[in-house]
Amino acid sequence: MSAVEIIDPYDITAKSNNLGRRRRIQQLVSVVALLSALFAVLILALVLGTVLYKGLSQLSLDFLTKSSALFGEKGGIADALVGSAIIVAMSTLIAVPIAILVAIYIAEYAGPKAASFFRVMLDVLNGVPAIIVGIFIYGILVVGHGQSAIYGALALSILMIPMVARATQEVLELVPRHLREASLALGVPRWRTVYSIVLPTAIGGILTGVVIAVARVAGETAPLLFTSSIVTTQGVSVDVHQALATLPVRIFTLSESPSPDDQSAAWAAALILIAFVLVMNILAKYFAGRKRKSLEGI
Amino acid sequence: MRKALGLALVVATVVAIAAVVGAASAAPAKKQDTSISGAGSSFVFPLVSKWIPALGSAYGYNVSYSPIGSGGGIAAVTARTVDFGASDAPLSADQMAACKGCVQVPWALSATSTPYNLPGLNCVVRLTGPILADIYLGNTTKWNDASITKINPKCNMPDTKITPVYRSDNSGTSYNFTDYLSAVSGTWKSKYGPGVNQQWPTGVGAKGSSGVAGVISKTQGAIGYVDVAYAKANKLRFASIKNASGKFATPGLRGIKAAAATLPKKITGDGSLSIVNPKKGNPLAYPISTFTYVIVPTSSSKSAELRKMVYWAVTRGQTYGPPLLFQPLPLNVQAFAFRQIKQING
Amino acid sequence: MSTLTPDPAAPVAIERRGIRLGDLLFKGVAGVAALGVTAVLGFLTYKIFALAWPAMQKYGLSFIWTEAWNPNTNVYGALTFIYGTIVTSFIALLLATPLSIAIALFLTELAPRRLASPIATMVELLAAIPSVVLGLWGILVFGPWIANHLEPWLQSWFGFLPIFSGDPSQAGLLPAALVLTIMIIPITSAICRELFSRVPHDLTDGSLALGSTRWEAIRRVALPYAAPGISAAVLLGLGRAFGEAIAVTQVIGSGNAINRSLFPPGDTLASRIASTYQGASNNIEVQSLLYLGAILLVVSLITNVSAQAIVNRFQKARRMSTG
Numbered sequence: 001m002s003a004v005e006i007i008d009p010y011d012i013t014a015k016s017n018n019l020g021r022r023r024r025i026q027q028l029v030s031v032v033a034l035l036s037a038l039f040a041v042l043i044l045a046l047v048l049g050t051v052l053y054k055g056l057s058q059l060s061l062d063f064l065t066k067s068s069a070l071f072g073e074k075g076g077i078a079d080a081l082v083g084s085a086i087i088v089a090m091s092t093l094i095a096v097p098i099a100i101l102v103a104i105y106i107a108e109y110a111g112p113k114a115a116s117f118f119r120v121m122l123d124v125l126n127g128v129p130a131i132i133v134g135i136f137i138y139g140i141l142v143v144g145h146g147q148s149a150i151y152g153a154l155a156l157s158i159l160m161i162p163m164v165a166r167a168t169q170e171v172l173e174l175v176p177r178h179l180r181e182a183s184l185a186l187g188v189p190r191w192r193t194v195y196s197i198v199l200p201t202a203i204g205g206i207l208t209g210v211v212i213a214v215a216r217v218a219g220e221t222a223p224l225l226f227t228s229s230i231v232t233t234q235g236v237s238v239d240v241h242q243a244l245a246t247l248p249v250r251i252f253t254l255s256e257s258p259s260p261d262d263q264s265a266a267w268a269a270a271l272i273l274i275a276f277v278l279v280m281n282i283l284a285k286y287f288a289g290r291k292r293k294s295l296e297g298i
Numbered sequence: 299m300r301k302a303l304g305l306a307l308v309v310a311t312v313v314a315i316a317a318v319v320g321a322a323s324a325a326p327a328k329k330q331d332t333s334i335s336g337a338g339s340s341f342v343f344p345l346v347s348k349w350i351p352a353l354g355s356a357y358g359y360n361v362s363y364s365p366i367g368s369g370g371g372i373a374a375v376t377a378r379t380v381d382f383g384a385s386d387a388p389l390s391a392d393q394m395a396a397c398k399g400c401v402q403v404p405w406a407l408s409a410t411s412t413p414y415n416l417p418g419l420n421c422v423v424r425l426t427g428p429i430l431a432d433i434y435l436g437n438t439t440k441w442n443d444a445s446i447t448k449i450n451p452k453c454n455m456p457d458t459k460i461t462p463v464y465r466s467d468n469s470g471t472s473y474n475f476t477d478y479l480s481a482v483s484g485t486w487k488s489k490y491g492p493g494v495n496q497q498w499p500t501g502v503g504a505k506g507s508s509g510v511a512g513v514i515s516k517t518q519g520a521i522g523y524v525d526v527a528y529a530k531a532n533k534l535r536f537a538s539i540k541n542a543s544g545k546f547a548t549p550g551l552r553g554i555k556a557a558a559a560t561l562p563k564k565i566t567g568d569g570s571l572s573i574v575n576p577k578k579g580n581p582l583a584y585p586i587s588t589f590t591y592v593i594v595p596t597s598s599s600k601s602a603e604l605r606k607m608v609y610w611a612v613t614r615g616q617t618y619g620p621p622l623l624f625q626p627l628p629l630n631v632q633a634f635a636f637r638q639i640k641q642i643n644g
Numbered sequence: 645m646s647t648l649t650p651d652p653a654a655p656v657a658i659e660r661r662g663i664r665l666g667d668l669l670f671k672g673v674a675g676v677a678a679l680g681v682t683a684v685l686g687f688l689t690y691k692i693f694a695l696a697w698p699a700m701q702k703y704g705l706s707f708i709w710t711e712a713w714n715p716n717t718n719v720y721g722a723l724t725f726i727y728g729t730i731v732t733s734f735i736a737l738l739l740a741t742p743l744s745i746a747i748a749l750f751l752t753e754l755a756p757r758r759l760a761s762p763i764a765t766m767v768e769l770l771a772a773i774p775s776v777v778l779g780l781w782g783i784l785v786f787g788p789w790i791a792n793h794l795e796p797w798l799q800s801w802f803g804f805l806p807i808f809s810g811d812p813s814q815a816g817l818l819p820a821a822l823v824l825t826i827m828i829i830p831i832t833s834a835i836c837r838e839l840f841s842r843v844p845h846d847l848t849d850g851s852l853a854l855g856s857t858r859w860e861a862i863r864r865v866a867l868p869y870a871a872p873g874i875s876a877a878v879l880l881g882l883g884r885a886f887g888e889a890i891a892v893t894q895v896i897g898s899g900n901a902i903n904r905s906l907f908p909p910g911d912t913l914a915s916r917i918a919s920t921y922q923g924a925s926n927n928i929e930v931q932s933l934l935y936l937g938a939i940l941l942v943v944s945l946i947t948n949v950s951a952q953a954i955v956n957r958f959q960k961a962r963r964m965s966t967g
Contacts, residue, residue: 026857030754036746037755037763040833043826044770047781070347071531098677105674120952121682127880127948128688129887131914132941135921135934136688139695146379158688161681191670219774221890222918229922230364230374232335234350248776255780255894256505258512258532263784270777277772369923392926459811466898468715468923493716495920502815502909503898505919516788517814 048274055271058264067235068245074261077269079236083149083244087228088218090153090240095160096210100199102161103168108194119169126162133158134223147228147243155223160213167209171202174295204291208284215280219273221248247273332357332603337364338371338384340507341471342406342590344527346384348618349611356614357606367506369468369494375400375593381600382608383593386470387494388570399596402569403638404589404631405611407558408624409549410474411526412586413534415514416441421453426540427482427575427585433521434462435485436500441519449540456519463513463522466503468494474574474588475523481575482585523586527622543581553584554625565634589631596641605642612636689941696938699931707935713900713916715924720932722913722939727902729912729940732817732892733885736824741878744829745867748836753862764837771830779894782823787814787895790822795907810905815897818906820915823891828881835877839870872958879951887944889914913940 062076069075102122106115137155142148175198183193199206228243237244247269254266336346343365353359366374368385375383376397389402412430414423429445432438438445442455465472477492490496502520504513507528514520514534521537526549529536538546547553560576560583569591576583592611594604612635616626627635693700703710703720710721747767751760795812802808843866851861867874889912897909898919911919913936924930 022857022860026859029859033746033750033754036743037750037767039743040747040770040829041763041766044766044773046785047773047778048769050781050785051777070350071344071527073347098681101674101677102681105671105678109671109674110678116956118678118682120949121678121685123952124945124948125681125685127883127887127944127951128685129889129914129940129944131887131889131917132692132937132944133688135695135917135937136691139691139934142379143377146377158684165681190667192666194670215772219776221774221776222914225918225922230335230337230366230370230379232362232364232380233333234360234362248774251776251780252890252894255776255783256509256512258508258515262508266780270780273774274777277774278769281769281772367923371923373923396926461811461813466919468920491716494923495715497712497714497716497900499901502813503900503919505898513815 051267051270051274054264054267055269058268059271063265063268068231068250075265077247077250077265077272079231079245080247080250080269081272082236082238083228084218084247086238086240086244087149087152087156087224087246088214090150091156091160091217092210092214094153095157095213096164098157099161099164100168100206102165103172104194104199106165106169107172108190108198119166122162122165122169125158126166129222130159130220131222134226137223138226142227147226147230149228149240149242149244152224152228152243152246153240155227156217156220159220159223160217163213163216164206164209167212168202168206171205171209171291172198174205175201176295201294202291204287204289204294207287208291211280211284211287215277215284218276218280219248221252224249225252332600333360333362334382334600334603334607335362335364335380336371336382336384336592337366337374337380338593339368339386339470339590340365340528341368341386341408341410341525341588342384343507344525344531344622345406345408345615345619345624348622349615352615352618353607353610356610357603359603359607361607365506367465367467368470368473372397372593375595378595378598381594381598382604384590385593386588386590387473388568388591389593394568397593397595400593401596401638401641402591402593403608403612403635404569404571404627405592405608405615405635406590406619406624407554407587407627407631408590408619408622409526409554409557409584409587410471410478410523411529411536411549412521412523412539413511413514413529413532413536414521415518415534416456416458417518419453419456419535421450422535423453423455423537424449424540424546425537427478430539431479431483431486433460434464434479434498434501435483435489458519461517461520462498462501463510463517463520464498464501464503465495465505465507465510465523467505469507470494470588470590471507471523471525472496474586477572477588478574478586527624530623539585541580541583541585542575542578543583545581547582547584549584549586549623551620551623551625552582554587554623555628556580556582557584557587558589558625558628558631559583561628561630563630565630569634569638571631594642596643601642605639608639608642609636612639689945692934692938692941696931696934699928699935700938702928703932703935707932708939711902715920715926715929718926718928720929720935722936724900724902725911725913725916725936726939728817728820728896728899728910729886729914729943731906731910732821732824732896732912733882735818735821735906736828736885737878737882739822739825740828740832740881741874743825744832744877744881745836745874747829747833748840749862751833751837752840753858753866767830767833770826771834775827775888775891776894778823778826779891782819782891782895786823787819790814790819794818806904807906810903810907813897813907813909815895815909816899816907817896817903817910820892820896820910820912821906823895824885824888827888827891828885831884832877832881835880836870836874839873839877840866843869872954876951876954876958879947879954883944883947883951886940886947887914889918893918913937913943 065078066076067079106118133155137151141151183197224246229249231243231245251266251269254262346363350361353361368387371383371385374380441458447455473494480487480492504510507524510522510524511528511532514522538548541547557573557576571589573587575585707722709723711723712719712721751764791812791814798808847865848861851865893915896915899909917933921933
């Protein structure tokens with residue numbers, strides 16, 4: 001009997017002599033993977049938990065209805081809330097139609113080379129850092145004309161377009177071909193097919209993309225630093241030709257202050273921003289469910 | 299169903315666009331009071347905050363101010379993004395030229411304090427200019443360094459690391475502080491000189507007076523330079539600094555007044571007034587005092603309002619200063635200010 | 645009689661013209677939109693370089709390896725910030741990649757179905773936290789914890805390494821790198837999850853049938869299969885880390901020098917632009933900041949296009965092999 005048992009590697013019925021060790025490695029890996037996932041969850045809980053704990057106590061009607069204070073006073077974020085709402089709404093209005101049109105072109109009309117080219121363009125635009133977009137808008141618009149909420153919305157829309165366009169394009173390509181072919185066979189013109197049949201089928205996916213983009217862009221600070229940060233009116237303003245106060249820029253300014261009042265205000269403002277982002281994410285999940293249902297039914 | 303959804307979407311879009319357009323065109327028309335916008339020095343922000351409601355009730359002006367730092371203020375008024383800029387650092391010749399017809403008016407007087415974070419210390423730390431320079435050069439790194447303990451015999455200086463804190467943005471307070479360091483330290487003058495920003499060799503940078511105060515309050519052993527109103531408001535303890543007469547002065551109203559008294563009776567030139575490190579013979583003078591300026595275009599659509607505002611600031615506005623440790627302008631400086639204001643005639 | 649029989653050609657011809665017009669218009673408008681977006685990308689790249697051009701002319705390429713940033717004497721160089729960008733981003737990548745792969749594996753292969761979905765949602769939510777909020781948490785909670793607990797611990801165990809030397813600090817390269825890690829994890833793990841869920845089951849099943857453990861199947865089959873995608877995911881995460889300005893500038897301390905240690909303050913390209921652009925006092929300073937921006941843009945574009953190229957080659961190879 002030889003000291004080392006020779007196992008025929010092709011004999012699959014033979015018991016491997018390091019199975020125990022391999023099983024233990026398997027368990028170790030499982031544990032490591034679990035811990036990694038729990039680590040990510042832990043960080044999320046830490047951040048959200050701190051924001052909730054420190055921000056909730058500061059939330060009051062006063063806080064939500066007063067505007068930024070002068071030195072030494074306690075103020076609120078009403079002006080920032082209104083400013084953010086206006087700017088995000090404007091950028092959505094600008095970006096969504098353009099993005100949908102681009103996606104339609106890529107998915108419905110472009111040849112394979114052109115489609116691939118534009119897809120790459122969108123992905124590259126998506127990868128441009130937000131601060132560079134801010135500098136770009138600053139360089140072409142703010143210089144000489146001053147800051148304004150409109151310029152801020154333009155900067156944010158440049159960030160939104162690739163996100164919405166990519167999501168829309170992917171959903172449009174998921175719409176089954178036979179739907180289009182049936183419509184065209186019936187004599188419906190191409191554009192009508194897209195408008196009345198393909199788009200409505202894809203609406204769930206499109207809305208998912210839009211809502212996710214809105215959530216992303218609502219928290220963007222860098223582009224607004226260059227286009228809408230020097231606020232020239234006290235109190236709540238809706239003048240879009242001027243710079244408006246915004247939630248992310250307000251949080252940024254408050255975060256560096258030493259006064260405990262300012263810091264609590266920062267937490268509370270962060271709480272509101274995160275709450276908005278969370279609601280948008282839940283909405284996105286709802287639309288994604290509708291998208292799945294509408295595409296499955298075909 | 300789909301038609302209804304589509305119709306609803308179109309209607310919603312039209313309504314939204316109408317609302318935005320309506321807001322856009324309506325807002326500029328609703329100006330009952332005059333809006334004046336300013337930006338710049340965070341140093342003067344505490345005082346300007348007191349002026350804003352007072353100007354509102356005196357003239358009905360709706361003044362807004364963004365404390366983005368002196369550098370930002372100069373940039374903003376040069377680009378005419380705002381109606382006036384505020385800076386603690388006087389404009390250089392290049393900046394004056396770039397501003398295309400601006401005048402600078404000294405409109406407040408205060409001091410840069412050096413707050414520190416040494417909890418539990420039972421005395422007020424004394425420092426000298428050369429020690430401050432060594433701290434910011436990175437040569438003196440511990441609070442119980444021989445040079446510090448020598449002048450603080452009654453203090454039990456701890457063995458804590460010194461973390462110098464500086465302004466990372468272009469700051470007039472930095473200008474004032476480095477102007478002082480250049481006056482008291484040959485090494486600093488040759489290596490760095492006065493300026494709104496530096497390639498600081500060591501320490502931690504923060505944006506704005508509130509940023510620096512913030513880092514100091516969070517970092518044990520930190521020391522920084524902040525205008526004294528911020529230090530007081532955030533309950534930071536600041537050091538007393540040895541002046542050229544050998545006395546340890548504090549940034550109070552007396553010390554600031556004594557420093558400003560060293561200016562000549564008739565002030566000429568473009569108004570850059572440096573009062574750091576007043577020479578021997580002024581025992582009360584606090585050596586890091588500074589004027590701060592408002593920068594106004596000589597001709598603009600709001601010349602009349604700006605004249606009134608700045609005139610009010612250098613007269614009635616000065617009475618709001620003392621509780622915030624802003625010393626009212628001495629008469630010679632006020633007279634100079636009047637002469638500068640006359641140039642705002644748009 | 646001819647007036648009663650409709651001319652078969654006429655109405656259809658008119659309809660065809662109408663169809664063609666509508667299609668042409670629609671295609672035209674959509675095409676203009678696509679071209680317009682491309683034009684914006686091109687114009688953006690051009691404008692950044694155009695604005696930075698005076699500084700590029702003045703300093704040339706030596707700007708990239710000059711360690712200086714002195715607004716007082718107007719001597720500028722990018723080395724400190726390139727160093728800071730590379731160090732923080734690569735540390736973030738080093739920490740985030742194995743974590744992301746592990747998380748992706750957990751969610752696709754190793755987790756029970758009930759647990760996978762909520763945990764997946766929570767990892768996605770990590771991506772949804774705005775960077776300014778993460779920075780706020782970094783300044784007020786994470787930074788102090790790093791200075792008071794993590795850095796002393798690292799120094800006591802690994803203090804012989806120069807990167808853990810010096811005094812602990814709340815603001816510095818290490819807090820910035822850790823914040824970036826938190827930001828990259830959701831992006832990279834989401835892509836990895838997509839990749840692992842697309843690995844054809846017959847490949848891993850085959851491995852399992854031959855007697856491998858789950859981990860061995862993953863290691864020998866799924867990971868090599870997904871490797872190109874993982875490298876693309878890593879590149880995308882890197883691109884994100886390079887471009888992050890706000891959260892980094894809140895916790896990095898605006899340092900000016902290159903230090904061997906990770907503890908003292910430093911700065912990155914994006915962060916320096918964010919902190920000093922607004923107050924830049926003269927033209928050459930603004931242009932030098934834009935030069936930093938141009939470098940950042942080039943670096944971001946390269947990482948993104950590389951990620952794209954890997955994905956494309958990967959997809960092409962896959963399509964060819966599966967015929």
